[in-house]
Amino acid sequence: MPELRKDSITGRWVIIATDRAKRPHQHGSAATEPCPFCSGNEAMTPPEVLAYRRSSGDSNAPGWSLRVVSNKYPAFEQTVRYQARNDGLLESTNSVGVHEVIIESPEHVTDIGSLSKEHIVLVLRAYQQRLRHWRGDPRWQYLMIFKNQGEQAGASLEHVHSQLVALPAIPKDIVDQVDRMSKHRETTGQCIYCEMIKKEIECRERVICLNQRFVALCPYASRFSYEICILPIDHRPVFEDILEQEMTPLADTLRDTLARLSLVANNPPYNLVIHTSPKLASADGHYHWHMEIMPQLTRAAGFEWGSGMHINAVAPETAARSLRDARI
Amino acid sequence: MPELRKDSITGRWVIIATDRAKRPHQHGSAATEPCPFCSGNEAMTPPEVLAYRRSSGDSNAPGWSLRVVSNKYPAFEQTVRYQARNDGLLESTNSVGVHEVIIESPEHVTDIGSLSKEHIVLVLRAYQQRLRHWRGDPRWQYLMIFKNQGEQAGASLEHVHSQLVALPAIPKDIVDQVDRMSKHRETTGQCIYCEMIKKEIECRERVICLNQRFVALCPYASRFSYEICILPIDHRPVFEDILEQEMTPLADTLRDTLARLSLVANNPPYNLVIHTSPKLASADGHYHWHMEIMPQLTRAAGFEWGSGMHINAVAPETAARSLRDARI
Numbered sequence: 012m013p014e015l016r017k018d019s020i021t022g023r024w025v026i027i028a029t030d031r032a033k034r035p036h037q038h039g040s041a042a043t044e045p046c047p048f049c050s051g052n053e054a055m056t057p058p059e060v061l062a063y064r065r066s067s068g069d070s071n072a073p074g075w076s077l078r079v080v081s082n083k084y085p086a087f088e089q090t091v092r093y094q095a096r097n098d099g100l101l102e103s104t105n106s107v108g109v110h111e112v113i114i115e116s117p118e119h120v121t122d123i124g125s126l127s128k129e130h131i132v133l134v135l136r137a138y139q140q141r142l143r144h145w146r147g148d149p150r151w152q153y154l155m156i157f158k159n160q161g162e163q164a165g166a167s168l169e170h171v172h173s174q175l176v177a178l179p180a181i182p183k184d185i186v187d188q189v190d191r192m193s194k195h196r197e198t199t200g201q202c203i204y205c206e207m208i209k210k211e212i213e214c215r216e217r218v219i220c221l222n223q224r225f226v227a228l229c230p231y232a233s234r235f236s237y238e239i240c241i242l243p244i245d246h247r248p249v250f251e252d253i254l255e256q257e258m259t260p261l262a263d264t265l266r267d268t269l270a271r272l273s274l275v276a277n278n279p280p281y282n283l284v285i286h287t288s289p290k291l292a293s294a295d296g297h298y299h300w301h302m303e304i305m306p307q308l309t310r311a312a313g314f315e316w317g318s319g320m321h322i323n324a325v326a327p328e329t330a331a332r333s334l335r336d337a338r339i
Numbered sequence: 340m341p342e343l344r345k346d347s348i349t350g351r352w353v354i355i356a357t358d359r360a361k362r363p364h365q366h367g368s369a370a371t372e373p374c375p376f377c378s379g380n381e382a383m384t385p386p387e388v389l390a391y392r393r394s395s396g397d398s399n400a401p402g403w404s405l406r407v408v409s410n411k412y413p414a415f416e417q418t419v420r421y422q423a424r425n426d427g428l429l430e431s432t433n434s435v436g437v438h439e440v441i442i443e444s445p446e447h448v449t450d451i452g453s454l455s456k457e458h459i460v461l462v463l464r465a466y467q468q469r470l471r472h473w474r475g476d477p478r479w480q481y482l483m484i485f486k487n488q489g490e491q492a493g494a495s496l497e498h499v500h501s502q503l504v505a506l507p508a509i510p511k512d513i514v515d516q517v518d519r520m521s522k523h524r525e526t527t528g529q530c531i532y533c534e535m536i537k538k539e540i541e542c543r544e545r546v547i548c549l550n551q552r553f554v555a556l557c558p559y560a561s562r563f564s565y566e567i568c569i570l571p572i573d574h575r576p577v578f579e580d581i582l583e584q585e586m587t588p589l590a591d592t593l594r595d596t597l598a599r600l601s602l603v604a605n606n607p608p609y610n611l612v613i614h615t616s617p618k619l620a621s622a623d624g625h626y627h628w629h630m631e632i633m634p635q636l637t638r639a640a641g642f643e644w645g646s647g648m649h650i651n652a653v654a655p656e657t658a659a660r661s662l663r664d665a666r667i
Contacts, residue, residue, distance in 0.1 A: 016559060016560040017560055018558065018559070018560035019519070019523070019531065019535075019560075020516055020519055020520065020531055020532070020535075021512070021515070021516050021519070022515060022516075022519055023560065023562070023647075023648070023649075024560070024648050025560045025561065025562050025648065025649045025650070025651055026648060026649070026650045026651065027561075027651055027654050027655075028650055028651070028652055029652055029653065029654055029657070030652075031650065031652040032652040032653065086642070086650050099527075100531075100534060100535055100538060101538075101559050155642075155645055155646060157640075157641030157642055157645050158641055159640045159641050163638065164638065164640060164641070165637065165638045165639065165640025165641065165643075166640070174641070174642070176642065176646075182646040182647050182648050183647060184349070184646065184647030185646065185647075187349070187350060188348055188349050188350075191347070191348055191349070191350055192348065195347075199427075203347065203348055203428075204348070206428060207347075207348075207428060210428060210429075230346065231344060231346070231429050232344040232345055232346035232347075232351065232352070232353045233353065233355075234351070234353050282640055282641035282644050282645070283641060284641050284644065284645035286645070303644075303645065305641075305644055307638070309493065310491065310492065310493045310635070310638070311493065311639065312485075312487045312492060312493025312494070312610055313485030313486055313487050313492070313493065313502070313610035313611060313612050313633075314414070314483075314485055314502070314504065315493075316610050316612065316631075316633055317483055317485050317610070317612035317614070317631065318483060318504075318510040318512065318513065319351070319510050319511060319512030319513075320351070320352050320353065320354060320510050321351075321353045321354070322353070322354045322356055322359065322414050323353055323354065323355050323356070324356055324357055324358075324359040324360040325357065325360065326355050326357055327355075329357070
């Protein structure tokens, strides 16, 4: 059973999840092992909690175009009762939460960028559907979707997939961020993301691509080289409230951006995170959902782990120009 | 010229240092290039600011056993005047600071653990001397020593070395940590580190090794598998105030711990950080210096970068037992 522990000096929570060391690794020499995410190998995963099928096929059998299952090696478990321990110095809880896997294709594709636009819409719809499902559950305060693309970005299986977590508490970094957004709103009356998007679109220097609904840009204070943020231009707090007419423009922006990144940075490993509004009174209606794409071209080192500050060797303006000018 | 930028939403500062992309890389196929840190290649580095020599040899010429030079590809530069820009949304300063390299051996050794105990004392003395030098300079509020061991831990050159930075401001994470220490002291009258050390030594479960002066342990809420913390058992705020009689016991503890880590985790890449008291009124006399050793056996992935929380697949108790039982 995974355990959540708090460092009483830094205030950081960590998840001690020893079962995760048993995860299969399918890169390099192990690539001949059967892939648990491929069509035909449904019995290798926990039973599906959602699947999209063209016909009315059986559950947990071939015929699907997307499947969602519980994570077999979860960092969080929802089947247990929340229990906390605190002796004033050592603080822990059991690691209660939801940990699901979205298997994004029945074929052994290794990059979401190589799926068709229509299939990416299907993936976004699955994110929406699972997030909506868990948002309605009063146990969870925080929902997140993430994707690890490539072994160097922490993926243990290469078959295209992403993960959903739902947690009973909001991570410290996210609470801090919402606090800053609230302060900015109180001072200026504005959503800080809306204001930033407006300035960035006017200035263009860090914009990669843009349509009526979404913008992809390299953040001014990017932690990672070629870091990208995709945001709805209009104020939208909750990702899973995405409108039907926003689906295709978002799939377009994501596919276009990933193709540019792949070309410019030679198909780099990356992490993708969808930040949707946490269930926090001060965030309600005020958050602005966004998607972070963080290429892992270098590694955080002693300076970063010691100080919490990142060193980035590619200026966001340079990265944005290269990505904008890429001939995809 | 490197630039410091603040993310106005997360409050994080990042350093945009484009010259660092020009650093030489000496791992793998490039290992035949001459090493700028080897004896005889002194002209390949900036002039030394400190060197230990057995005889009275010339500066910047062979005959040294340890050399300190400015970083040729600095993330911080001390030669410029501090300038800040802030339009309410985009905030930046030029990256003023000190960035030095401690070259820890004239021979092409690649691991501090393979140096003799006496030579490690020499290294600690150099840390002490350079930190004392910069502590006296009123421009710098924050001093840190770090070491990247192995390419996977972010080292660009394999020749054994570490780095010193001195910054005009204290990183947010460190300020937060000092705040927590202050709160604990106000509530309990105790240094939180002193209290934690006492409990850990009593319980033994997470202790790796111990002498009269120092303890090495696996922190209760370790972010990384086989993470180690070395601390003075007595209350010592400032690393560079280390007593002469503490030098050998610290070198012993460090050498012993690294040998255990190397055996148990198969010579892993790691980051080492020395946290010494920042120049903050609330830390004055109250900090407790410590050395963090963070093996890089897995990579932070989407969950970690998105939430700021780490998942660790090896329980600190298991790690400590393996390290304690290693037959070195």
